[in-house]
Every structure is written in C-alpha cells, then in structure tokens.
Amino acid sequence: MIKQILGLAVLMAGGAAQLVGQTTDTQRAAAADVLKQIEALQNRLAPAKLAERLTAARNPDRDQVMARAAGIWDSGMGALSDWIGRNPEVGWKEFKAVDTLTKVLETHGFAVEKGSAGLATAFVAKWQSPAGKGLVLGVIAEYDALRDTEGAFHGDQHNAQSPIAISAAVAMQEWLRDSGTPGTIVVFGTPAEEVGPPAKKIMFDAGVFNGTDLIVRSHASTSTSRARAGFGICCLNINEVKYIFSGTPSHQLTSWYGRNALAAAVHFYSMVDGLRSSFRPEASIQGVIPEGGVAPNVVPQRAVVDYYIRYPDGVYLEHITRMVDNAAKAAALATGTELKIDRYGEFRDGITFGTLEELSFGYAQKLGAPAVEPEPQRPSGYEETGVLSRIAPGVGVSIYSSRGSYHTRGMLADTFSEVGHRAFRIAAQVMAAVMFDFTKDGAFRSAVQTEHATMKGLFDQYQDALKRAYASEIGQQ
Ligand SMILES: [Zn+2]
Numbered sequence: 001m002i003k004q005i006l007g008l009a010v011l012m013a014g015g016a017a018q019l020v021g022q023t024t025d026t027q028r029a030a031a032a033d034v035l036k037q038i039e040a041l042q043n044r045l046a047p048a049k050l051a052e053r054l055t056a057a058r059n060p061d062r063d064q065v066m067a068r069a070a071g072i073w074d075s076g077m078g079a080l081s082d083w084i085g086r087n088p089e090v091g092w093k094e095f096k097a098v099d100t101l102t103k104v105l106e107t108h109g110f111a112v113e114k115g116s117a118g119l120a121t122a123f124v125a126k127w128q129s130p131a132g133k134g135l136v137l138g139v140i141a142e143y144d145a146l147r148d149t150e151g152a153f154h155g156d157q158h159n160a161q162s163p164i165a166i167s168a169a170v171a172m173q174e175w176l177r178d179s180g181t182p183g184t185i186v187v188f189g190t191p192a193e194e195v196g197p198p199a200k201k202i203m204f205d206a207g208v209f210n211g212t213d214l215i216v217r218s219h220a221s222t223s224t225s226r227a228r229a230g231f232g233i234c235c236l237n238i239n240e241v242k243y244i245f246s247g248t249p250s251h252q253l254t255s256w257y258g259r260n261a262l263a264a265a266v267h268f269y270s271m272v273d274g275l276r277s278s279f280r281p282e283a284s285i286q287g288v289i290p291e292g293g294v295a296p297n298v299v300p301q302r303a304v305v306d307y308y309i310r311y312p313d314g315v316y317l318e319h320i321t322r323m324v325d326n327a328a329k330a331a332a333l334a335t336g337t338e339l340k341i342d343r344y345g346e347f348r349d350g351i352t353f354g355t356l357e358e359l360s361f362g363y364a365q366k367l368g369a370p371a372v373e374p375e376p377q378r379p380s381g382y383e384e385t386g387v388l389s390r391i392a393p394g395v396g397v398s399i400y401s402s403r404g405s406y407h408t409r410g411m412l413a414d415t416f417s418e419v420g421h422r423a424f425r426i427a428a429q430v431m432a433a434v435m436f437d438f439t440k441d442g443a444f445r446s447a448v449q450t451e452h453a454t455m456k457g458l459f460d461q462y463q464d465a466l467k468r469a470y471a472s473e474i475g476q477q
Helices: 005-013 015-019 025-045 047-056 060-086 095-107 158-179 199-205 252-257 261-278 314-335 354-366 409-415 418-440 442-474
Strands: 111-114 123-128 136-141 146-148 151-153 184-189 214-221 230-232 237-246 284-292 302-311 338-347 350-352 394-400
Touching: 025 047, 025 230, 025 354, 025 442, 047 354, 047 442, 060 095, 060 158, 060 409, 060 418, 095 111, 095 123, 095 158, 095 184, 136 158, 136 418, 158 184, 158 214, 158 418, 199 338, 214 418, 237 261, 237 314, 261 284, 261 302, 261 314, 302 314, 314 338, 314 442, 350 442, 354 394, 354 418, 354 442, 394 418, 409 418, 418 442
Parallel strands: 136 184, 136 214, 214 394
Antiparallel strands: 111 123, 123 184, 146 151, 230 350, 237 302, 237 338, 284 302
16 A cells, blocks of 8 residues: 555645545535534544543553563564565465464464455454453454565565554453453454455455454554544545456457457447546546457457546546446447456545544654654545445554655565564554553543544535535436
8 A cells, every 4th residue: 555645646736635635626615514524523522632641641551551562572473574574475375474373363362264255365363351242353464465576575564564463462462351351352364455356345345344343453654644534545546347348259260250359348448548538637547458369360259358447536436437337338239249347346535533543643652653744644544445444443553664665675675674673563552552542441432433423424424415516517326
C-alpha cells in the first residue's frame, strides 16, 4: 500500500482540501453537510484530549502490557520479522510465513484455522480468556512480499507486520488471562495485500470479521503520523473487472464457421478508449488483454480483458463501470460471442476514526517515535479495501520505519536496520496499549463506539448526497 499517493496530489492542489478525503468540487459540495457533522462529532468527542488523559495517566497494568509487547518483540518476534524478510514470498504463495506464524500462535494457545474464506494462505487464530468472551479484539497480520525482476522482496516491510501483531496480541492475551478479565483476541492472517483480488474483501464477504469489536494493525511508514477523522482511500476507489469473451473455434481459412473472441476483446478495448472523454477527468481506466487466443491458424475461442477502473468516489465509479460493462456487451453482440463479467475486486473509501488515531499517535509520541508529522493526514481508512471500517472501528498504526519510500530496496534495507527494528517495537507497544485502553477504559471505549456508529451513518449520508449530486448527469441510481 502506498498510502501517501493521493495525499501528495491533494497537497499540491493546495488549500484546506488536503485535510479532507474529498478530491473533487462535486464531492466537496456533496460532503459539505456531512463534514460539518464530522467536525461537530470530533469537537464533542475531543479525541486529542481523551488521548492526552489516557497516555498521561499513571497506569501500571498498561505499562506492563506495553513492556511485555516490547519484551516479546525482543525475545523472538524481531528475529522472526528478519527471517520472513529474508524468505520473501509473494501474494497467495506465503506458505512458509503462514506455517511459521500459525505455529507460533499455537504455541501461545491460539486455536488456528487455516485456509479461511477458501484462501490457502489466509488464517484466523483465536484465543478466549478463561474469564469469558468479553470484547473481541482483532489484529491484522500481513506477510506478502513484492515482486520485481530480481524476484520477491519485502520492499513494503510486510515481513514485520505479523511479528508486531503477535507481540501485541500475546502481551494483551497474558494480561487478560493473569488479571482474570474477559476478552477474545483474534489474529487475522490476511494474505496478498499487494496483488488482487483483495483478500480482506473476500474474507469480509465470508463473514470472517463479523463480531469483532476493534481492529488494530500496523504498516511501514515514512513518518510517524495519524489521520484526520473522515472518509477516504489511498489510491482511488477501484473496481477490478475481468471481461471474458467466449467464441467458437474454427480453422482460420474457414473462419466464417467460427466466432472470434479476440475480435470481441479488441473492439471492446477500443470502445473503452473511445469512451474516455465521456467520463469526468479524474477517472483512471487501465486494462490489459492477458488472454487472446493460442494459435494464429485457429479462430480464438477465448479472450480476457482485465480492467482496473478507478474514480475518487464509489458512486461515479459505478456509473463508469456500467458504461464499460455496456461496451463489453456491445462487443459481444457485434461479434456473436458470449460475455461473462467477473468483478473480482472492489476497493472503497474507508472510515478513519479520530479517537483511535489520536490515541495511537499519543502513545507513539510518548514512546519517542521519530519523524513525527505534526498535522493530521488525509483520512484513508485503516486498511486498503475500506470495507472493514463498516463493521468495526480500527486503526492502522504508522511509525517512521524507513528513510526510503514505499516499495523500494531502501525500505527493504531498513526492515533489517535499527530504523525499522525500533519502529516495529514501538508499533507493537502502541497496538497493545490501544487494545488495553479499549478494554479497560469504559469512557474511551464508548467514545470509539459512538464515533463508529455516527461515522457509519454519516458515510451513508455522504453516499446518498453523492447520488443526488450526480443524478442529472448519470441518472437515478
Ligand atoms: Zn503494504
């Protein structure tokens, strides 16, 4: 995930726009009322003050949980992070990492289910306190590597993410058990963040995350930062769609007996290019033709066009996607081929929660995390698909862990260096502290839950406002 991409673009555009998730004038106008309500909610909840109270408080139990998280990192998880870093596996093939991580979790008494939601390298590891179920605390763990011409490499530091998650989860587990506090901890092993289709969305659709009260995670970062409450996504809302044309094979010298699937794909591809001027300029549509026949002397029976269709909001994105779908149907009709449309991936605006952002940022500062970004960043949800924030509040902890930029060999080098190691240790402590306060401090938990319920409602309001804003242009949806 390259979370800063759009933030930068908006920064360059200047003005107050950098503070909110909305990109276009239409979106900002549609969001105006909702943004006012978000501001009122934030003023009411006063997340920075809440965070100040909690982080400044003398709390030996919390300090013990944080110290344990650091201790677990020091006594094995740090080494495991390096080991995964030196044994990179790309998305959907992270078998060694999953095998090792689930063994570690089993050693700590977690019940592990592998292959969650039908994904071979997904897992769910669950532990319930002997004192009872209590709150369900979710921790996200990623482990896939990037790929380039020289092979797989951990240029986004996903190698550290699971060892950090386990350090925080086990520290919290020990405290729940020893203090006789009810509570459940679930580590969600989510594969293939860097390649489609989006694993978290598939796991979400399969109900894997249902019933979770809080979700925490961490990710490599080029600064120590928190985001402003609101709606947004790192790299535009996306529909990933495969258009599969099926024709009839025939010898090319008697091609009139066949129906050419490649011809359908080529017509379709050109039609989409012809449509570009009919879309608002922020649309971004890129496609490839990964399958287009096998032999020049046989009429191609099967062709596939794979598109990423992107727009800054999900409402207009659906309009673009319908028009692209129609172009595919037209191409199939024109060529006498059959069409199957497979929308295999969706990424949408996520919700960013001020209460959790400020608390994790407060702890990061307390622990002396370097390269602190003083201003809140653009909201982008706490995970890349956006959907998890609809069912549970959560936070993605961002601690400065690299001098380089995302997806680089420099970031890989820092995953093994003091810069990375120090950041990962802090991230584990911050995640443990956030879970602790959510469990122990009723006022904070209730603020988080109020924020989640209200922001979810406001998100729906924003979607309705967008539909009204676009209605004259794209019709009632
Ligand atoms: Zn990433």
